[in-house]
Every structure is written in structure tokens, then in C-alpha cells.
Amino acid sequence: MDASRKMNTVSRGEARIKRALRQPSFKNREISKEKEKLVNSIIKHLENEELDKVRNLIKNNCQEDDMKEELIRKIVNSRSNKAVTQLLKILTDYPDPVDSVDGGNEEEEDNCNNPKMKQGLQVSFLTSAIIHATLNDDPETLEAILTVSPPPGLCDTSEKKQRMNPMIIACVKDFYRCVKVLYKHQWRVELCTEDQKQIQNLITMDHVVANDFHLFYSLYLGSKHVNIDSELGANDKKQKTSFKKRPSTHLDPVDRFLKFRAFASPIYISLNFDETKLAGDPLCDDKLRASDPIRKAFACATYANYLSNTNTSQSDEFKKVGKACIAFTEDLLDQCEDMEEVKMVLNYSNGDEDEQSENTNWNVALWEEHKEFVSHHYYQQFIWEKMTGDNFDWWNYFFFWKILLIPAYLMLFLLYPFVIFIDFFREGDILFVPPAVKQAQHKPKPSVLEDQEDPVSYRENRVFAFFREKIHRPFFRIFVHIAIEGLFILFLTYSVVDPKDKKFTSELHFYDYVTYGMFMTFLFEDVVEICRIKWKFFSSFWNAYSLFTHVLFAVGGLTQAIGFEMEKPFDNRNDWSGNHPANVGATLFAIASTMAVVRSIRWFLLLRRVGPVIICVIRVLKDVAIIFIVFIILYIGFSLALYAMYKPFRGDLFRYKKQTMDSARSTFSALFWRFFDPGEPDAVEIKRNYTDQEIETMKEQMRADPNDTNATEHLEEKIAEGKQSLEFSHFVGVSFWAAYQGIVAIILINVLIALMNTTYTKISEDSDIEWKYSKSFMYAQFLPTRAALPPPFRWIFYLALLARWAKKKDNEQTDQSRSTLKKHEYFSLLKKLVKTKMQLDIDESIEDEFDDLRKDFMNVVNNDVVRKLDILEKKNEELTRDLKSCHTDLKSCQSTNSLILNKLEQVLALMADKQQETNA
Numbered sequence: 001m002d003a004s005r006k007m008n009t010v011s012r013g014e015a016r017i018k019r020a021l022r023q024p025s026f027k028n029r030e031i032s033k034e035k036e037k038l039v040n041s042i043i044k045h046l047e048n049e050e051l052d053k054v055r056n057l058i059k060n061n062c063q064e065d066d067m068k069e070e071l072i073r074k075i076v077n078s079r080s081n082k083a084v085t086q087l088l089k090i091l092t093d094y095p096d097p098v099d100s101v102d103g104g105n106e107e108e109e110d111n112c113n114n115p116k117m118k119q120g121l122q123v124s125f126l127t128s129a130i131i132h133a134t135l136n137d138d139p140e141t142l143e144a145i146l147t148v149s150p151p152p153g154l155c156d157t158s159e160k161k162q163r164m165n166p167m168i169i170a171c172v173k174d175f176y177r178c179v180k181v182l183y184k185h186q187w188r189v190e191l192c193t194e195d196q197k198q199i200q201n202l203i204t205m206d207h208v209v210a211n212d213f214h215l216f217y218s219l220y221l222g223s224k225h226v227n228i229d230s231e232l233g234a235n236d237k238k239q240k241t242s243f244k245k246r247p248s249t250h251l252d253p254v255d256r257f258l259k260f261r262a263f264a265s266p267i268y269i270s271l272n273f274d275e276t277k278l279a280g281d282p283l284c285d286d287k288l289r290a291s292d293p294i295r296k297a298f299a300c301a302t303y304a305n306y307l308s309n310t311n312t313s314q315s316d317e318f319k320k321v322g323k324a325c326i327a328f329t330e331d332l333l334d335q336c337e338d339m340e341e342v343k344m345v346l347n348y349s350n351g352d353e354d355e356q357s358e359n360t361n362w363n364v365a366l367w368e369e370h371k372e373f374v375s376h377h378y379y380q381q382f383i384w385e386k387m388t389g390d391n392f393d394w395w396n397y398f399f400f401w402k403i404l405l406i407p408a409y410l411m412l413f414l415l416y417p418f419v420i421f422i423d424f425f426r427e428g429d430i431l432f433v434p435p436a437v438k439q440a441q442h443k444p445k446p447s448v449l450e451d452q453e454d455p456v457s458y459r460e461n462r463v464f465a466f467f468r469e470k471i472h473r474p475f476f477r478i479f480v481h482i483a484i485e486g487l488f489i490l491f492l493t494y495s496v497v498d499p500k501d502k503k504f505t506s507e508l509h510f511y512d513y514v515t516y517g518m519f520m521t522f523l524f525e526d527v528v529e530i531c532r533i534k535w536k537f538f539s540s541f542w543n544a545y546s547l548f549t550h551v552l553f554a555v556g557g558l559t560q561a562i563g564f565e566m567e568k569p570f571d572n573r574n575d576w577s578g579n580h581p582a583n584v585g586a587t588l589f590a591i592a593s594t595m596a597v598v599r600s601i602r603w604f605l606l607l608r609r610v611g612p613v614i615i616c617v618i619r620v621l622k623d624v625a626i627i628f629i630v631f632i633i634l635y636i637g638f639s640l641a642l643y644a645m646y647k648p649f650r651g652d653l654f655r656y657k658k659q660t661m662d663s664a665r666s667t668f669s670a671l672f673w674r675f676f677d678p679g680e681p682d683a684v685e686i687k688r689n690y691t692d693q694e695i696e697t698m699k700e701q702m703r704a705d706p707n708d709t710n711a712t713e714h715l716e717e718k719i720a721e722g723k724q725s726l727e728f729s730h731f732v733g734v735s736f737w738a739a740y741q742g743i744v745a746i747i748l749i750n751v752l753i754a755l756m757n758t759t760y761t762k763i764s765e766d767s768d769i770e771w772k773y774s775k776s777f778m779y780a781q782f783l784p785t786r787a788a789l790p791p792p793f794r795w796i797f798y799l800a801l802l803a804r805w806a807k808k809k810d811n812e813q814t815d816q817s818r819s820t821l822k823k824h825e826y827f828s829l830l831k832k833l834v835k836t837k838m839q840l841d842i843d844e845s846i847e848d849e850f851d852d853l854r855k856d857f858m859n860v861v862n863n864d865v866v867r868k869l870d871i872l873e874k875k876n877e878e879l880t881r882d883l884k885s886c887h888t889d890l891k892s893c894q895s896t897n898s899l900i901l902n903k904l905e906q907v908l909a910l911m912a913d914k915q916q917e918t919n920a
Contacts, residue, residue: 039071046075046083055090069128076132081144084129088148091125127166130182134166139177146185165189171262176842183271189262192251195303199263202299203290204350257314260307261321264300266328267841269293270834278827288827293834294329294361295350301325302368326372328837329365333378335833339385342378345833348826358533366773366780367536375772383776386783387475390436394475409476410483416789417796419467428803430464432785434472474782481782481790482603488522489597491515496593506564506571516557519596521792523550540777541618542602549599552592560585605774612767615774616760623755627748634748635671638740643667645736671740 045053133142167187170178273291304322308315346362365373423430494511563582604610789797
């Protein structure tokens with residue numbers, strides 16, 4: 001399994017789990033050596049099946065909770081299932097033993113005999129054992145513990161019990177086999193009430209979540225209000241006098257995150273769906289819809305994105321959960337064996353309709369921005385086939401034929417209105433029913449012979465069949481839209497340049513009427529789309545951009561028309577004021593013209609090389625907006641300060657020279673344009689006039705230097721320029737000017753460059769995903785039937801829609817049995833995909849465990865070898881030292897022996913000499 005898709009990556013969320021598990025009842029406590037010996041003795045007796053001795057030791061000695069907890073921990077870690085079950089049965093028989101020497105009071109004995117107290121202690125022991133077995137990822141021991149008949153309330157799903165739910169631990173740490181065992185024994189993850197309600201709404205809603213604001217509106221707008229009485233303290237007196245405990249509405253963020261992460265884990269979603277049985281009754285259908293793994297993963301990913309925005313302290317953790325959910329849906333899509341299964345998965349709709357619904361799986365993934373799922377190669381092939389239709393492979397054509405096909409289809413498009421009008425007198429469905437659906441609507445006709453059917457299926461008129469196939473091929477609709485936009489830009493150019501314009505005369509020409517008519521139909525279609533798809537319209541940057549452009553065209557054109565009507569029939573705009581309606585309208589129209597031409601770059605999103613660059617430009621605009629907001633705040637603050645500093649010196653021309661910032665307008669203007677052109681310190685220098693005494697001093701200095709022929713001119717220039725004032729209130733203005741330019745021109749500009757680099761790097765790293773998603777989003781704009789007739793031809797679509805409504809018959813109603821069959825096939829396919837995915841995950845989990853075990857064995861062996869080598873090295877060193885000492889001793893012995901031998905030789909020589917003397 002890809003490491004990036006596992007949910008057991010190290011994160012702060014897991015650190016919180018570990019901290020939560022370090023509670024007194026679950027951590028490895030340090031106990032005294034005597035107690036540890038007693039615990040080991042009990043375990044030894046359990047292994048030898050000496051149960052009576054175990055009962056006596058527990059009854060007489062194991063009174064403290066830490067000893068019981070240590071006993072449970074060690075026996076669970078021993079992985080002896082028989083010993084574990086025997087110990088748990090013994091502990092439940094003696095829940096609260098009394099001291100064998102001192103005895104206990106009557107109250108303690110009553111607690112021991114109290115069934116509720118005994119049941120609570122039994123739950124505590126069993127829960128502790130279950131949690132330890134879960135932490136060890138030991139499904140066999142966990143199964144053995146859960147076979148011990150639990151008392152009622154063990155699987156209680158109350159808020160307090162769920163805080164240490166072993167199912168949460170197993171799901172968060174991806175212990176697949178433990179999750180299966182716990183799920184089989186009715187352990188569940190219960191979300192907070194608020195989260196459960198919102199996720200269920202996301203799963204069952206009959207529309208898609210178009211954008212973040214739409215999500216916030218769908219979930220919360222109008223559902224939460226401020227408690228005025230609580231905020232104003234109106235109930236303080238009542239709260240002080242009331243001793244009744246009120247339920248808290250505060251959600252513990254750690255508890256909420258752990259529950260949500262466990263609920264959104266792929267293995268839990270898979271088990272929840274796998275345990276739901278396929279049936280035909282509506283109740284089971286509702287359960288299947290609620291447990292649909294793809295829809296549930298999409299809902300959890302969308303809700304995780306919402307939680308990451310509202311809980312900034314846990315933003316990264318919730319994003320990881322959302323990515324894991326989308327990775328799970330990708331894995332399910334990977335299990336499909338052919339394209340038919342892919343189509344069945346992606347075309348499923350949660351509503352009453354099927355492929356015609358906008359709530360299909362592929363639409364949900366696209367509109368809710370599950371980009372990784374959309375960029376999956378199966379999804380890309382699916383949407384490409386929806387664009388091109390059957391039996392058409394664009395990439396197999398030579399480039400020459402592609403060039404010829406485009407103008408051929410554009411010419412063919414001009415015949416669409418005539419064919420559609422003629423079809424009004426037939427069935428009126430050529431624009432709405434694709435060829436495949438048309439074939440499916442007509443069964444084979446009965447033959448003339450009895451009890452025999454004509455094997456030839458329904459055949460439509462060749463001309464209408466040909467046009468039906470071309471109309472329902474969305475790929476060529478792109479070229480039609482591009483051609484119409486190109487024509488609009490061409491007529492717009494003529495309207496702006498106006499080659500037939502006559503001086504001082506206001507008149508409209510053919511291209512003006514075409515331009516005005518086209519952008520009015522574009523604006524009308526924008527309004528219709530907003531009414532039709534509502535929030536989804538604003539999911540696309542280009543939709544909002546186009547709407548603003550068309551509104552500017554309309555406002556500018558209308559204002560310009562009013563201005564010309566006021567001065568009719570003259571056109572002397574150069575003599576009219578800049579605020580004249582004609583000039584204002586012309587300016588707005590010019591801005592809209594620029595935006596209309598720039599809008600054409602969106603078609604380059606369909607190209608692999610250029611698309612990521614355009615995406616980057618759009619994303620960088622967000623960074624520019626952020627920096628611009630910071631700049632505006634700094635700009636206003638420094639402008640007010642500098643205006644306040646220089647305001648007192650305005651108008652005093654006797655003492656001071658004329659200042660650059662002598663008015664609010666000049667101050668604000670100078671500071672704004674410094675963002676683009678820093679410098680000009682003279683603008684903030686306060687210069688005063690020279691006094692008469694200073695002028696006389698300068699003249700005397702000039703007379704003292706007779707060689708300076710231009711001294712008089714220099715003196716006059718110096719006097720006219722004035723002298724810079726370095727007084728405190730005057731010098732601070734220069735400092736403020738320098739600080740402002742340093743912050744704006746150095747810090748903000750470089751931060752903006754760094755942000756743009758970061759944005760570009762992120763997009764380049766995920767360029768394939770980003771481009772495929774943007775391309776798919778653009779493709780989806782051409783899939784609806786209305787896209788076959790773009791504005792200004794869209795009115796033909798509305799006429800055809802009216803004709804179809806008039807010709808609608810009773811036998812054209814939706815076949816409910818067919819829809820039910822498709823849903824049954826979809827859920828059956830999902831069952832197969834989920835089981836395959838679960839088996840693969842379990843197999844990979846086992847392989848990972850074997851790899852870990854192999855590494856552990858290698859580490860143990862290596863550690864043992866290293867330890868033995870260390871011992872051998874130490875012994876070798878000792879032997880080397882001994883040998884060295886022996887060698888030293890041997891050398892000393894040899895030197896001693898040589899000395900003794902020398903002495904003996906000398907003695908023998910003396911004795912020989914004495915013997916010779918005696919003989920002589």
C-alpha cells in the first residue's frame with residue numbers, strides 16, 4: 001500500500017491518541033518487586049491451569065487496581081487465549097475482594113454483592129483487556145476476550161464510553177483485522193451528534209456542494225444563533241441557585257477529531273457497507289444509500305475540508321483525513337475490471353433519476369473538487385468517452401483530417417436549426433434523446449408471421465439519425481463555442497475601432513447591432529444559468545468573470561446610448577465632460593472589451609503545456625489580493641501620519657518653501673505610487689527660507705572668493721532652493737517616508753514574489769492533477785443538452801424544450817423497475833469492489849507484519865551476534881594483556897637467567913683457578 005495513503009502516518013493526531021491512552025487504567029504502571037513477583041506467580045499458575053491457587057491469590061492479595069491492571073496487561077501480552085479467558089472469568093467472580101486479615105466493613109461487602117457494582121467492575125476488566133489486545137494488534141486474543149459473554153452495557157455507545165472505544169484505536173491505527181473482530185461484536189464509532197447529522201445530510205442530499213460558501217450555507221446558515229440571555233448574563237442568578245447539572249454543548253476538539261478520523265477510515269466505511277444486506281424493500285435501500293462507501297467517503301472528505309477551515313489548530317490533520325477518503329475511492333475505482341463497471345460506478349445517482357441527474361458520482365467528485373479522484377485515469381477515460389461518444393477516436397485521425405473535420409462540423413452546425421424545426425413535426429426529441437437511448441426506447445417490432453419477431457431492431461430515418469449522432473457528440477461543441485466567441489471578438493473589434501465612423505455624427509452600423517445583440521444574449525444566459533444551477537454557477541472563476549464582463553458591457557452600452565440620446569444627433573465627445581454619460585459609458589465598454597478579449601485564454605486550459613501556466617496565473621491573483629489588502633492598510637496608516645505632520649506648514653510661504661505634500665490629495669497620491677516607483681526623498685523634506693542674516697553671510701563669503709565668476713547665480717539658486725530643516729518634527733517625516741518605502745518596496749514586494757513562487761511550485765508539483773481537473777471541469781460545461789446550441793442560438797433550444805413538453809406522452813415516464821435494477825447492480829458491484837479492496841488491505845497488512853517480524857528477528861539476531869562479538873573482543877583484549885604481561889615476565893626471567901649464568905661461569909672460573917693453584 002502506498003505510504004502516502006495510509007492513515008497511520010505519524011501526526012499530532014496520533015500523539016493525542018497516545019496521550020489519551022496514558023490514563024492510569026491503561027498505561028504500564030510501575031509496581032513493587034513483591035507485587036510483580038505475585039503477578040508472575042499468578043500467571044505461572046494460570047499457565048499450569050492451577051485455577052484454585054489463582055483464585056486464592058487474587059482473592060487474598062490482589063486488592064489494588066494497579067495489580068489487576070498489570071495482571072491483565074501481562075496475560076494479554078502473553079497471547080495465551082485460554083489463560084486470558086480464564087483470568088477474566090475469575091476476575092468477574094471476585095470483583096472487589098476484601099482483605100483476608102483485617103476483613104472489610106459491611107458497606108464494602110454490600111458493594112461486592114451489588115449486581116450493578118459487580119457489572120460495572122466486570123465491564124471495566126473486560127474493556128481493559130479489549131483495549132490492551134487492540135493496542136497489541138492481536139485479533140486472535142481479541143476474539144477470545146470478546147467470546148466471554150459481556151454484560152449489558154459493555155458495548156454502550158454513550159459519550160463517556162466512546163472516549164476509550166477500542167474501535168477508535170483500531171481504526172485510527174489501521175489495525176484491519178482488529179477492526180473486523182470488533183465490528184463483528186457490535187463495537188461502533190459514534191460521531192458527535194452535530195457531525196453525524198451533517199455527514200448524513202451530505203450523503204443523502206439531492207444536489208452537489210458547489211463551493212465552500214455553498215457548503216457553509218447548506219450546513220449551518222440559519223441553524224445557529226447567539227444565546228442573548230447567556231451572553232448578557234441574564235440567567236446568572238438562576239444558574240447560581242440551581243444545583244441541577246446542565247448538559248454542555250461544547251465539543252472536545254481532540255475527542256471530535258479522533259471519532260471523525262475513525263469514522264472516516266476506509267476499513268470502517270468498507271465494513272459498514274459490507275455488513276449491510278442487499279434487499280428490495282425501501283428500508284434496506286435507504287440503509288444502502290446511507291452506507292454507500294463512495295458517497296460516504298466523498299461526504300467525509302467534503303466535511304473534513306469544512307472542519308479544516310473552521311478548526312485552524314487541527315487543519316492539517318483534517319486535510320489528511322480527507323485525502324485518505326479520496327484515496328480510498330481511487331482504490332475502489334482501481335478494482336473495476338472493465339469500462340462498463342467504471343461507467344456503472346460513476347453514473348450512479350443518489351436521486352430518483354440516473355444518468356440524467358446532476359447528482360451522479362462523477363458530478364459530485366467534480367463539483368466538490370475531489371481532484372485526485374477526478375484525475376484518475378479511469379475517470380479521465382470515462383469523461384473523454386462522454387465527450388466523444390461511441391465509435392469515435394479523435395487521436396487516431398491524422399492531423400490533416402482533424403483540420404478538415406473542424407470546419408466541416410462548423411458548417412454542419414448551421415444546419416442544426418433547420419433539422420430541429422423539422423423534428424418539431426415528428427417526435428420533437430432529436431435534441432434531447434441520444435442515439436443509444438433512442439434505440440433502447442424501441443423494442444423489436446413483431447413480424448407478420450405469428451409467434452415470431454423481426455430480429456431487426458428499430459431504425460430511424462438516416463438523415464435524422466445522422467444529425468442525432470452529431471448533435472449528441474459534445475466534443476465538437478467546443479469548436480462551435482470557440483468560433484462564436486471568435487466572431488464576437490471580431491464584431492467587437494469593428495465596433496470599438498468603428499471604421500465607418502463619421503466625425504461629429506452619432507450613428508450605429510451593422511457590426512454595432514450584432515455586438516450589442518450578442519453580449520445581451522450572453523448576459524441573459526448568465527442570468528438563466530444562475531437561476532438554473534444557482535450556487536454551481538459561481539464555482540468556476542470564468543463564470544463569474546464572464547458575468548462581470550457582460551454586466552459591464554450592458555451598463556456601458558446603456559449609459560453610452562443615454563448619453564448619445566441626450567446629444568442626438570451630434571457626437572462631440574472631445575468637447576463633452578469626462579463625466580458625460582457617453583464618455584462614462586464608452587470607458588466602461590472599453591474595459592469590458594479588454595476583459596472579453598482576455599477571457600479567450602481560458603480555451604488554452606485544454607492544452608497540456610499551456611493549461612498549468614494559466615492555472616498558476618489565476619491562483620497567483622489570490623496572493624496579489626492578500627498583499628494588496630496589507631498594502632492598503634499600511635498605505636492608509638502612513639498617509640494619515642504624514643498628512644498630519646505636514647499639515648501645519650501648509651501656506652506659510654514666508655518661512656517655508658512650497659511642500660510636495662501640502663494637501664491630502666497630494667499626500668495620498670504620492671504614497672500610493674511609491675509602491676510602484678520608490679525613491680524621491682525630496683518630496684518629504686521640509687525646506688525653510690534663508691534669513692536675512694544668513695543671506696548676508698553667504699554674500700560676504702561670495703565676495704571673499706573673486707575667482708568664482710558664477711557666484712551670483714549660485715547664490716540665487718541656493719536661496720531659491722531653501723535650506724532643509726533638521727528639526728525633530730521635520731526630520732521624523734523623512735524617517736517615516738523611509739520606513740514606509742522600506743516596508744512596501746522591500747518587504748511586501750519580496751513577500752509577494754515569495755508567495756507567487758510558492759504557488760507556482762505547488763501547482764508545478766501537482767500540475768498533472770490540476771490540469772486534468774480543470775480540463776474535466778471545462779468538459780462538463782459542454783455535456784448538457786443546452787450546450788449544443790450556444791448563445792445566440794440558445795433560443796432554439798427553448799423552443800425545442802417547449803415543443804417537447806407539448807408532445808410529452810404518458811409512456812415516456814421513467815421506468816422505475818429499470819432504475820431499481822440499475823441500483824441493485826450498482827450496489828452488487830460495490831459489494832464486490834469493497835470485498836476485493838478489504839482483502840487486499842488485509843493481505844498487505846499481514847505482509848507488513850511479516851516484514852516487521854522479519855526485521856525484528858534480524859534485529860534480535862544481529863543484536864545477539866553483536867553482543868557475543870563484544871564479549872569475544874573483551875576476552876581477546878584480556879588475553880592480549882595477559883600475553884603481554886607473560887612476555888614481559890619471560891624477558892625478565894631470561895635476563896635474570898643470563899645474569900645467573902654469568903655469575904656461575906665466573907664462580908666456576910675462580911674455582912678452576914684455585915684448583916690449579918692448589919695442584920701447583
